[in-house]
Amino acid sequence: MAFLFVKKRRELKHEHNKAYVQNDLDIVINQAEFFRERLSILMAPINEIITFLNWSSPQLSVTILIRLLFISPFWIIILHFFISPRQMIFFIITMIFIWHAPWVKVMRIILWRSRLVRAIAGYIVGINFMPRESKIMQGFSKRKSQNETDISDKSVKYAFVLWENQRKWIGFGWTCSMFPHERTPWTDEDGYTTIRIDPETGRQEKYRTYWEWIDESWSIEHSLNDSGDKDSDGWIYTDNLWKKESSKDDFRKYTRRRKWIRNAELFEVIHEIKDNTKIDDNVINNGIATCLKDNDFDIK
DSSP: HHHHHHHHHHHHHHHHHHHHHHHHHHHHOOOOOHHHHHHHHHHHHHHHHHHHHHTTTTTHHHHHHHHHHHHHHHHHHHHHHTTTHHHHHHHHHHHHTTTTTTHHHHHHHHHHHHHOOOOOOOOOOOOOOOOOOHHHHHHOOOEEEEEEEOOOOEEEEEEEEEEEEEEEETTTTESSSSTSSSEEEEEESSSBBBBOOOOOOEEEEEEEEEEEEEESSSSSSOOOTTTSSSSSTEEEEEESSSSOBBSOOOTOEEEEEEEEEEEEEEEEOOOOOOTTOOOOOOHHHHHHHHHHHHOOOOOO
């Protein structure tokens, strides 16, 4: 009996130690995954620069070499005559720590709105940062070139799509704050920046085309079944690079987006333009008679 009791106690102790070690391993794995995700966020801009510095293409290699030669003397002059390397390193480290501060964020947004700043950054980095017009807005402003005699009574229906984009920040949750180099909070299907859309009324012409909303408001696209790629609110969760789509939010998902849809209809109408130049004959005759009556003419 004593032998069985001691054996049982040893087995229980061994199972307890095994469970304890397993819990420690799970904690270590979770911490390692969390550290890897945070490191990927910090390394994302560096990875883009490494991808850009691709020497496989001869034309791109010449462009990179010219830019490096153009920038290098500039920094050499600054470090020799204006500031010391120690001050430059201190400035870079300070900017790393205060990069996500609220007031720094406001300054970055204000500077990034300047077309001059974007042009300079694009010239140095080699990426086009200039804003492009959304294809949705082009669809509203585009008119059909047809003759006035050949007009169709059929209307054209079109579903306009907007994507709402958000990023998850540690400590703040899901917000519309994005990195300067990535997509904006509201984009179209092609990723172009878009703004608020209202049907174009246009001016009164004899022949014109115009858009008119069919739906009263924008609606979120949901999954057709429970096993879809969206959650109950229509969100699609992705990783830090907007890839690996999933319908569930976890510690590896740092971005999300959902689709908004609104149907519109294109109308072609003809307006009757009244001719205001026609004057009644009675008015003309009365006016002439009044003029003759008010003037004295001596006819001999």
